[in-house]
Structure formats: C-alpha cells, structure tokens
Amino acid sequence: DVKVTQSSRYLVKRTGEKVFLECVQDMDHENMFWYRQDPGLGLRLIYFSYDVKMKEKGDIPEGYSVSREKKERFSLILESASTNQTSMYLCASSFAGVTYNEQFFGPGTRLTVL
C-alpha cells in the first residue's frame, strides 16, 4: 500500500514563527504536492515538485516555500506564519508519466496560527 505520512496531525504556532511541515512517501513517486484545504474553497495547490530539487509554483504560493532534497521527502515552509495561514495542509504524491497518475494523500496537518 502506498503510504504518505505527514509529520504532525495538529500544530499550533504563533504569528511570525517559522513553520516546517514535513511529508514523506514510500512509493518512489516522482511528483509531490502541497495543498491547503479551507471550507468553501476546496483544495488549492501551493507548490509541487516533479523531481529532487525541482519545484513549481501552484495557485497560491505566496507566503510559502518548499524544499525537496530527497525523492521521498517534500517540506513546506512558512517563513513567517500569519493568522491567514491557519488551515488544513495536505500532502500528496504520484508517479510521473504522460497520462495521469492517481495522487495519494497524507492524512493532513491542521495548522492553527495564533
């Protein structure tokens, strides 16, 4: 079974703190994704990575950065957390290829910024 794990299920941080969200997948997937999920807004893509050290901005990259030093690990970084970044963060991974490949999701991290 594909497994995508996220470092924390719940996280509470203070405004201005630097926040790291970690995601690890165990299926040798080339693609990895970070989304945030907010009520009424669905899933919005923050960043994705299609290879080690490669990244591409999604729809809402402002205020976030990412790091992918190893194929299995994709980190989301909030350089200076703000209250409007309170959200559910979802990590996903998939194989690369010409045709679409299913994205597998982690359980999510619910981040609260106070």
Added chain:
Amino acid sequence: AQSVTQLDSHVSVSEGTPVLLRCNYSSSYSPSLFWYVQHPNKGLQLLLKYTSAATLVKGINGFEAEFKKSETSFHLTKPSAHMSDAAEYFCVVTPGAGNNRKLIWGLGTSLAVNP
C-alpha cells in the same frame, strides 16, 4: 481554460435511496476526470477515474460515474446510500495537453445520509 463545477455544495439523502452528485467540467482537451472522497478526519481517497476508455466508470463502494462529452458532465451515482457514504466528494479534472501533473479541483459536495 479548464474548470470544474460541482453543482451542489450539500446533498442530503435517506439511507437506501439513490445518490446523485453532479459535476460539470470545461476543457479544451480530452480530459481525465476523477472523483475523490474525504471521510471525516481521514485522508482523501480516489473513488474512481475516467481516462478515455469506457464512459461508464465503476469505483469503490458501489459508486459509478458516466462521462458525457456532449453534456460536459461527470456525475457520480450510487443506487442505494449507506450511512458510511457520508463524506465530502470532490470532482477533479486534469488540464490535459500533456500537463497531467496538476489537477483542477471542484469545491466539493458534502453528502449527508439520514437514517
């Protein structure tokens, strides 16, 4: 530009009655279409996918969806709802034209199943 619209934000059915969750899409290319499900406090899971093979697609837990190009629709159905079907459902489309890394997500439909 590609887009996906889920026509109902909330659907409520009684246990044992049919389920219909509606999804329309807009795409300049031949899209791939998917339904994902998210149960409370659980991760997103692929329910079914259409990738230009049979237009009637069967998924897990008795769900199916029919791709209708003329209507640009991909509605999700189930003949008889079960309490465990209560969840959030997302219709998803790929941009197509070789760009299959990113997905375009609908806003979701919350399905409630009443006893």
